[in-house]
Amino acid sequence: MPSWITETALRADFGLAHGSEVHLPQGSRLTPSASQLLAERKIRIKYVSDDGRVFLPDSAEQGAAQKASVHPLTSANQHPGNQCSLCHSAVEHKTELLTLLDNEQLVPKTHPRIALRGKLDTLISQTVWVQTQFAPGFKKYPMLSHALADLRSFMGNLLRCEVTGDELTEISMAELDDDTIHRISHQPLKYLGHDHIVPELKHGANVSLLNVLRALSREAELEACRTFQSQTFGLTRPDLVQGLNRLSSALYVLMLMTLVVESTGSLPELRPAR
Template structure:
């Protein structure tokens, strides 16, 4: 019998950032409300088998032996090519210096976009570790854990977008959209009841952990500018650069929310953003 994924379980167990994706057990089914939630947020679905293979939802009804597994990040199911990005010729043997820029092109690992991927990879790994700390610290405030999960989903979406060339969706964190996050980060006293902070020891370990992630997001933003800036000072991927800019803002807002909760014992009620 298939297991049913409800809206409540999605909200409790997954990051639900707009334009991100969720990984569900193979053979599971979505209730109507769960399906509607994912559709409204334009969240992609992938199914995970017990052995770790990843499948797309079009094949969800087929048995494991009948389905074609895909790459967990890019969703590709074909072997990538080995074409040199400089001379455009086929590379018979890939050296340790080279890596894939996309599904076809090989570039040196010193390429600016590869450097950006390294920053994103480190940021995601540290965020997952911070999530393990929050799971205990904020058991009574699941909204904070869910907000961090949404940002972790957004980071994964940034990495996938950079690799595949897909447009990057705007950030969201809980019920806060891109515009709201930007506004709160500039006027926290108005919306959260606490003014700007420069992190210090007295703010405690949770704010400190989030600040590490915020700083790493800013480092990734700088790498993105290096990778996508043109000679005329425009950007070939403004969506990724803006996404990283808003990510650092969202982490800063979450830092302030955590500080308010730990100080007052309650989450702030955010009013209408004008």
């Protein structure tokens, strides 16, 4: 990776979902167009040193100036607390049953939010694996790989927002925004020239891999519904539930896009809804 990172390099090497984040080599610099791209998409920047430590940019966004590294997910740089979520007293000895709910509270690992994080962790791990499987065969169709990278960065942002309580930004995939993804998932024949599918062997390996991710995202969505459903059938975190719902739709759209590209060699032009 060069010391100067261009817009072209960002588009080629990183997931660029709106509201997500990128991890850049410590000491690297962004060209003006690269910096503008990240600003327009409200993408946070973190810097990673050769030994894997993560830093926030300095005030001028000219690299990592902090002496203390931060947590790669939460950006915290303080030792977490050990307060019991039930009695609010300090836990003298943290057993294997307990884990951190946030930067202060300890809860049992059976806590619903911890169960949801497990689903998200599985989804992210499988997505990275699918990305490695896409790498050799999709050199002809980099747009599909870039779209999957955007969804992977959205997943990371979703996990971060669950942990920190921040509001989740709407999903995006390549140049497709939330509304466009939603419309295509409901009317693929109109927008992609191919009707709905129930995956089967003839659709090939790449569609099958994406369908595994779609199914895992549905499992995570159901876990989120169980976790955040109120007694009046409302949701305490509607942003996360809707984000997971749209994620499964985006993966389904990407499955169809992959099928169309592999069948015809091209895609119809797709434009954002707004």
